[in-house]
Amino acid sequence: MSATDVPDDAYLLDVREDDEWAAGHAPGAHHLPMQDVPARMGEVPMDDDVYVICRSGGRSAQVTAYLLGNGFDQVRNVDGGMRAWAAADRPLEAAAGESPRII
Numbered sequence: 001m002s003a004t005d006v007p008d009d010a011y012l013l014d015v016r017e018d019d020e021w022a023a024g025h026a027p028g029a030h031h032l033p034m035q036d037v038p039a040r041m042g043e044v045p046m047d048d049d050v051y052v053i054c055r056s057g058g059r060s061a062q063v064t065a066y067l068l069g070n071g072f073d074q075v076r077n078v079d080g081g082m083r084a085w086a087a088a089d090r091p092l093e094a095a096a097g098e099s100p101r102i103i
Contacts, residue, residue, distance in 0.1 A: 001076045003084040006051050013044060013052045015063045020055060024092045024100030026085060034059045037066060046072055053078040
């Protein structure tokens with residue numbers, strides 16, 4: 001799914017590492033690093049649309065496949081990741097009041 005097609009009120013699951021998240025992320029996104037997904041997938045809603053995002057789309061595609069293989073059926077990968085999100089002028093924020101950037 002294109003970053004421009006993600007609804008504003010979507011459950012956006014950001015699977016990047018802590019430093020990537022802190023540098024810049026979508027407001028309201030939920031942070032769950034890729035390696036933590038198996039142990040914490042109970043935190044991801046099964047009865048709602050979930051849009052998975054990373055930096056460029058590779059890790060999020062893997063997490064999307066993993067969730068689909070584990071009973072989630074409303075999961076979509078955001079093509080191009082946060083790079084595409086930023087390029088589409090979607091909102092960004094960073095930790096500690098810094099200027100957001102995608103690393």
